[in-house]
Amino acid sequence: MTPDQRRASAILAFREELARLEAEGVVLDAATKSRIQAHHDALLETLASRGDVDLVPGAARLSMGMRIATLLGTIALSAAYALFVSSHWGRLGLGLQLALVIAPPLLLIALTHVAAQHETSGYVASLLATVAVIAFAVNLGTLGALFNLPDSRNALLAVGLLGLLLAYRYGLTLPLLPGIGGVGGWLWSLGAIPLGLWWRDGLLVIEPLLGVGIVAMTVPAWVRGTAGFAPWWRGTGGAALILGLLILGSNGQLSMFAGGVHTIEIVYKIVGAVALSALIAWGIRRDQRIVMQIGTAGAVLYLFLRLVDWFWDWVPQWLFFLIVGAFALAVLFVLRRLHRRMAAR
């Protein structure tokens, strides 16, 4: 939710509560009420003129529909472009082949700029920018195939940078995701350099992914930009961190450290338990809902994996699932107590 939308929703909620208070006999004096109403009306008008703000529940549902349509449109347009390139490829000479892969990202960047200027909701710009990023990825991949170039991590960096550039310049969330993925993937693959590995094999070393996750989670603290981007950075960073810890806890072969695989797995199981608790506590303390949700989902998955480790081989399957159910109830109980304690504060 954008800050503008948050403010608009708060005003609408305030009006609803005020109407309820009036029905219950608690009323503001007429002068104060009209001053507040006039201020809110002006504010809503400003917010509505600045961008796509939903002022009624129906509009909010429509916005969700538009977001889904944007995503589907992005997927469909990207698939159309990729299939068009592949189906016409064999009939074209080198010059046309190059034009077919280099021109589309450039054209789409220009169209993104035009759409961002003329359509304030940002849906069309978001769609065009994301297709531009995907077209650029297709561009670099095809160039590599055309000239038998070895695949390179730098393609990830270039694609990620384009995604971030378009996302930050035009305040678009959808191209932010390939942006984070591209730059994050590039940083992750750098772990291959000190180990002397091919860059792709670096993606099978998990510790750099943990580092990338931590860096991504801290980005909102040191990069100023659209406020709506912060949950995406924290969410993808948290997911990367948790995924890495869960993988290392289950498969020590993927660690960069030498030593016994079993020892590595035990260490990462302990680190995982501590990190997940810290993540949930951090999310609650800083009121970062996405961090708390991802931390909780990770903790549930972590517990499930540990239960598989401990019980799967030596209890009947029905008993295993009974134990999982009992654990789920225990987690619910703990979270409910936590919820009550927070509500009491």
Added chain:
Amino acid sequence: MKWALIAGALVVTANAIALVSVARERAAPATLSSIDVCSGNLVGGGRSEEPPALLLRIAPDSVPVPTGLDAAGLRALGFPEVVIAGVGRPPDSTFRRPRERPGWVRLRQRSDSLGRFEVVAVAARRELLPADSTSLVVRGRIGVFARYSPPPAGPTAAEGHDHAAMGRRPSKGLLYPAVVEVIPAALYLDRGQSSALRSLPSDSAGCRSRGRAVIASGAIGGIWVEAVKAP
């Protein structure tokens, strides 16, 4: 507008870096190698979603161990001493499979009915494998594995399918170094080259209906198909 121009410049620069390096390599003298090709080597193109390319089919276990995969060679590739010491022996319980290492490999085409390539040499640096007209030098990933079927005792250039090797199955696996991937695995073919290759009679039994392809190797590691000729 400034940021849209910066984004455009990023796209142009990335393409320019790739295209300039390709142009420089192709302008310099290259080593030419001639290989046999058949329609079975063609992948992609036509209605496929992949661009047309000449597949470099690698024969498994082509020679006992390619040169350059001895202890010194494995050390140069960056394998740990514990792995090098274990080569040729069964892995013990503490064995942890090492990650594949990047290197350069020399491929030479077999003269058998399948026309596959065998890895004849491996090196950590390209300068150690100078290009010649009878082989191709490409990047590769080298690994060390426990295998139940040991490599043949000597070159088996005359045989097509190694049925004998399928029957040999020692009770315990031994550690061997091997090339797990060559990069690129296939070489791009332009319109004329893919048509020439497609025009060769298809041959489900192997690679008997053959044409010739001229492969060029550049000075800094580039490789491309210069020409494909039907017989």
